[in-house]
Amino acid sequence: MSVRPIKVDGRRLRSERTKQLIIEAYLVLAQDLSPRVPTAAEIAAKAGYSVRSIFERFPDILALQVAAVDYCFAQVSALAPPRGVEGNRESRIESYVQTRGQTCERWVRLWRSLVVNQGDSPELKVRIRLARERVTQRMELMFAPEFAMMQPEERRQTLIVLEALTDVESWERMREFFGLSVNEAYGVWIRTIDRLLPKSSSEAV
Template identity: 30%
Template sequence: MESQPNTDGRIARGERTRAAIIAAHAALLRDGELQPTAAKVAQRAGVSVRTIWTNFKDREELMTHSTNFWLAEDDELWKPIDPATDFDARLATYVAQRVRRLENIAPAARSAALSEPFSPALRASRRSHVDRMRDQVELVFATELARCEESAHGWLLHAVVVAASWPTWTQLRDDYGLTIEDSAQVMERTMRVLLAT
């Protein structure tokens, strides 16, 4: 019968291998490889292609772990903002954080857009990002949202979320070619006008 230390060691090695594969996938996305092949991921991770598929049963499982990696990074960049503080300070802090998070997630978001229609894991990840962002907007700007009439609460919340969303950000950055600073200013001014309505 196999001893416990050997079993624990094998589990730890497996976790390190999976982490290396996910980190390699993320690094390739950051390098601009929007659809890295298994061979490129394996080469970057220092493993064989076969090792990838012995650690992840298929591409969907790999995508699930990859999206969890990006969600964890996003969690680290989100710092709670006290909803009781001054509106201007809250808005400035929220926009600064949101910009950092959008720029960080950009490689994964651009890659996901290519495969999302065919990947339940990527669609679930997108839904999770949207839900988390909506919840954060509701918390940070609870005072302003509470001031509007009940019939307007829903559309105002949706409008603010859209102003700070990835699709809006990528339109400003990629379609209009704006700098990070100019794009952040558009976001801040749009949110200010909406929340002052």
């Protein structure tokens, strides 16, 4: 029995590749021009396509923004998975801080543009909320032993404080307003998280 070769739709593949390059061009410009949203003409020039090519794939710039944010989420999930979940308290704090700090360092300008330009867009508001929820979920995973020692209300309040502490805006202020180096900013987060999270009796000694 012969097996028919799978047909590859070359036109569709090229269109998807063009779409990805447009998204990547938008991301580069959004980082460089933050918080201003790049224009269609700027995006087209950066991607090496016509403005018409952009609007053949995205109904408007807002749809392109949403696609770019989703692309970033996928990148973060692929490049910054939870590490060291089974480690001791010190290593888990350091692992969380380094992973979170690297993500903030890479995407801080895009995040600033996203927050400033979300306007009345339900799609962008949902993505901002989703990003914050993912951060809290990661903290719950990384610091599960410490949260298990807390009462529910104390756990909720501590999680709120930790989310605010390790927010992108917090990283941006440390790096740009206070002029801290990456390692200095890591140190601030590590020491503060260490004070906020409870220690077991063996660790407290």
